[in-house]
Amino acid sequence: MELLQLHYFLAVARSEHVTEAARHLHVTQSSLSKTIQRLEEDLGVPLFDRVGRKLRLNDYGRRFLRRAERALFELEQGRVELRDLSGPDHGTLELGVTTAGILPNILREFRKKRPSIHFHVQMLTTQEMVTLLDRGEVDFCLSSPPITRDGIECQVVFVDPILLAVPKGHRLAGRSRVSLAELRDEWFVGVKKGFGTRDLMDEECRSVGFEPHYVYEGDEPARLTNLVEAGIGVAFVPSTARNPRAHVAYLYVETHLAVREIALLWHKSRYISQAAKDFREVVVDYFARLSGRTSS
Structure with missing residues (x-):
């Protein structure tokens, strides 16, 4: 053979x-x-x-x-291990993400720390992520929701509140909080079914007796703020996706379940290079600082 x-x-x-x-x-x-x-x-x-x-x-x-x-x-x-031992200051970090909103900030921090290390990022579905982790083809994944599976280490690094985004002239724009029941008659813009935030908040709305009425469903979360700003509808968005420059108001939703967890994943048997260890440290430190800002 x-x-x-x-x-x-x-x-x-x-x-x-x-x-x-x-x-x-x-x-x-x-x-x-x-x-x-x-x-x-x-x-x-x-x-x-x-x-x-x-x-x-x-x-x-x-x-x-x-x-x-x-x-x-x-x-x-x-x-990979021999290559790391012979040239620890070179190589490529393989990354997979289901959520990309915070990735530019993390990569910028990592590049400051390890400027000679390249990285390659893939946007993946949850199943694609599991497949690549099982095959050992990625160093780390950032996933929301977390994945619990034999052979995969899962470290929750951030609990991200889900907010309601409304245009500045909206009837709720002057408030800081809103209950789900008050949104029964609203028009929503959102991502398609299968995205963690969409599925979670649809279920939460059903629990108080209504099905959200979507006038737009897409696969680009970053576009939702523009649609809200244009008055097309309101949207559920993670706090890390807030755009302070947009003419949009953000309200906290009065349910303790309106959060998404972001997790760092890696294969238990994959060799963790020094560059990969440094990346993990950058991720953990970044979200620790973000948690401090969110709670203050």
């Missing part, structure tokens, strides 16, 4: 399509197919069921995939 065979097997197993896997690996379909066939011959069992031009992992393949991913994970961690 060769290391190349394992890499090729993982690519085909994840895509379940030879053409797509070959394109990803920059090899010919013929070469890829022959490599997979040799691996199956070495193992003595088929790993895939062939359905036309598609491949489906069979039970043998699913069992072998778990072992192959674990083996390649450990080899990759060894490479």
